[in-house]
Every structure is written in structure tokens, then in C-alpha cells.
Amino acid sequence: MFSTLNALAPDPILGLIALANKDPNPNKVDLGVGVYKDESGLTPIMSAVKTAELSCIEKEISKAYIGPAGPEEFNSGIRELIFGGQHSALESDRVRTVLTPGGCGALRVGAEFLKRCAGDATIWVSDPTWANHLPLLGNAGLKLAEYPYYEAGSADIKFDEMMSALADVGRGDIVLLHGCCHNPCGADLSETQWRELTSLAAKNGFLPFIDLAYQGFGRGLDEDAYGVRYMAEHLPELLVASSCSKNFGLYRERVGSLSVVGEKAAQSDALLTHINNVVRGNYSMPPSHGGAIVGEILADQALRQSWETELAAMRDRINRLRVLLVDKLTAQGATRDFSFIAQQRGMFSFLGLSVEQVEQLREQFSIYMVGSSRINIAGISQANIDYLAHSVAAVLAS
Numbered sequence: 001m002f003s004t005l006n007a008l009a010p011d012p013i014l015g016l017i018a019l020a021n022k023d024p025n026p027n028k029v030d031l032g033v034g035v036y037k038d039e040s041g042l043t044p045i046m047s048a049v050k051t052a053e054l055s056c057i058e059k060e061i062s063k064a065y066i067g068p069a070g071p072e073e074f075n076s077g078i079r080e081l082i083f084g085g086q087h088s089a090l091e092s093d094r095v096r097t098v099l100t101p102g103g104c105g106a107l108r109v110g111a112e113f114l115k116r117c118a119g120d121a122t123i124w125v126s127d128p129t130w131a132n133h134l135p136l137l138g139n140a141g142l143k144l145a146e147y148p149y150y151e152a153g154s155a156d157i158k159f160d161e162m163m164s165a166l167a168d169v170g171r172g173d174i175v176l177l178h179g180c181c182h183n184p185c186g187a188d189l190s191e192t193q194w195r196e197l198t199s200l201a202a203k204n205g206f207l208p209f210i211d212l213a214y215q216g217f218g219r220g221l222d223e224d225a226y227g228v229r230y231m232a233e234h235l236p237e238l239l240v241a242s243s244c245s246k247n248f249g250l251y252r253e254r255v256g257s258l259s260v261v262g263e264k265a266a267q268s269d270a271l272l273t274h275i276n277n278v279v280r281g282n283y284s285m286p287p288s289h290g291g292a293i294v295g296e297i298l299a300d301q302a303l304r305q306s307w308e309t310e311l312a313a314m315r316d317r318i319n320r321l322r323v324l325l326v327d328k329l330t331a332q333g334a335t336r337d338f339s340f341i342a343q344q345r346g347m348f349s350f351l352g353l354s355v356e357q358v359e360q361l362r363e364q365f366s367i368y369m370v371g372s373s374r375i376n377i378a379g380i381s382q383a384n385i386d387y388l389a390h391s392v393a394a395v396l397a398s
Contacts (some may be wrong), residue, residue, distance in 0.1 A: 070099025181346020253290030
């Protein structure tokens, strides 16, 4: 049976990591892998996470299963973090949340749940979108379609085209939205655009499925959740996948959540039974360790304040690097306007380079990024930014 399968091509980003690791150039810069890095190039463990982890280990008295939905202290803490403590959807008891193995687990459980709700549903994803959205959603059996989102030439959102395309999407279909810090382009919807999109969803009846993978990495914890909170206030149904990989630095612990907003509390209770059933038939029970850490932080006032302070420092560093990169590229005489980078949010932006220019950067300067020229801003540091700006300017001038 196994002989029928041939080897698949390596994942582009994983292959890029391998190339960068083998490169002996001491000046190499890896801007491909999508994880937060500090000035030394490490992905640090936040001090609040370390403190909470030790506390959890001391308090834990059993390794028994925690149930398909995960612990309530995690779920309640994440609900409040996403929707805000006084949100009408929480006060009316319309939200149900489960712990999942990362944001990817949330997306996949959500996709299988939606397939159960409407077997012939189409899910609309932005062009561009995170590459892994396609297998996570499509392999669950949902049909995929694209709506326009980002114009590379102007480095701006094609909002009118987006709204025109979604005007034909109706009841029974799903629209996947990036809650903040769009991956891969870094261009986010404004609050006005979120309100217009919400009005269209209410009119047409399509279901928004929001991927909130970077809450706290853009403008702030509350500001980054604006779209989720506005839609949950004005729409009867909503699905939200969130990740704790970035804002808690818990990449390897695989901590995420899936939240469903129903029209009424009784309906939400029924929806939760189906989500738990999907979980049971998939991975049966979620892992406990990372969720316990997050729950501990969100429930403890001192730990939460420590975490929010650390998160703010990470966010501020990324935003400062965006501004600095634009300044350095200008100082190097780059023959292109890169000012859009300073206006975008989160870890990612497109440089707008061709595949050939990306290859030239890799071969001549050991600068590593994916072929689309998407870069991870957090991979830049004070030590490498001058070299990076010089290299990009040189390639543009060649």
C-alpha cells in the first residue's frame, strides 16, 4: 500500500529554514520563519509564562484527561480576552469556547464543524492569505474561493473590490477574515471598514469566521479585537479561532481556542455539543499544559499585568523596527517608496520584490525570505538592519 506514494516537495518555509541554517555567512538574515524573535535572534520565554508554568506544575495533582472542551479557567479567560469583559455577547451568555491544539487546531475544528452545519458551503479567503489556511480548511471538505484583498503595487487594501466580490456571497457560505496583523501582507481593515463589512454580513447572511492569531501584536489587546467585538455585537452568529503562540510565546505548547457565538444561549449550548463531538472524533482531548499556563496568567492580576507589559514591549519593538527599516532603506537610496511598511501592523509585510530579486538577495547577500518577498519584521535587529537595507537597495539598483 505505501509504495503508491511518492515523496512530496518540502514545505517552502521549512525548506528555507534549512537553507538558512546551513549558510555559513555570519551576516545571514533569516526573515522567513514566522515566529517572534528578540534582538539576540531568540524566541524568548516570557517571564509571566515561566512563573505561571512553575505554579501550574506545583499545583497539578493529576494527569487525567481534561475533557474535549478543556478547562473552564482557560476558556473563560480567553473569552474575556477576545470579547472584552463587558461585551453584550458575554452578558447574554451567547459565547462558547474550547481549548484547541494551537490556532491551527481551532481552524480545523471550526472547518469540520462548519462542514457539519452546511455540507456544500464555500469558505471565502482573502487574496493573499496565510498559505496553511488552504489545507486546514479545504482538507476538511469545505469548498474554497478567493476575494480580492491586497494590491501589491499600491501596498493597500482593495476594499471596494473586496466588498463588491462579497456582495454576491450569501447565506450558507463563510468568509474567513484576519482579525488583525494580516498574514502575509500586514495591511489591516480600519474600524470603518469593519463596520461596513459587518453591515454587509447582516444584509447577506454569510457567516464570518475570524482568525485572531496575533491579538496584541498590532495596536493593543483591545484595539486588535475591534472587528471581533463589533461583529459579535451586531451579528447573530460568529466563529473565532485564536492563537496563544504569538502573544504568549507558547509556540511549541500548541495553545489556541475556538469560540462560537450563537443567536441565543440555548443555541450556543447546542453548538458546543457539536464542537465537542468534532473534537472527540479528531484528537479526542486537548493537551493541558499550555492552556493551564494561559489560564493561570489571565486569572492572576499580577501575572496578567506582567504579561501585558511584556507583550507591549514586543509590539513596540516591532512597530519601531517598521519605522526604522523605512528610514534605513531611504538612507541607502532605495529606488522605491517603502513608507507603507511603517503603516502596517504585526510581524509581516511584503517588500514587493520579484522572485528573481528574492533569489538574488539569498544568493548574493544571504538574506532569506519566501518567494513572495514576505518578511518577518521581528527577524530584523539593530545588528542586521543596516546590512539588510544595504542589500535590498543594492538588489533594486542592479
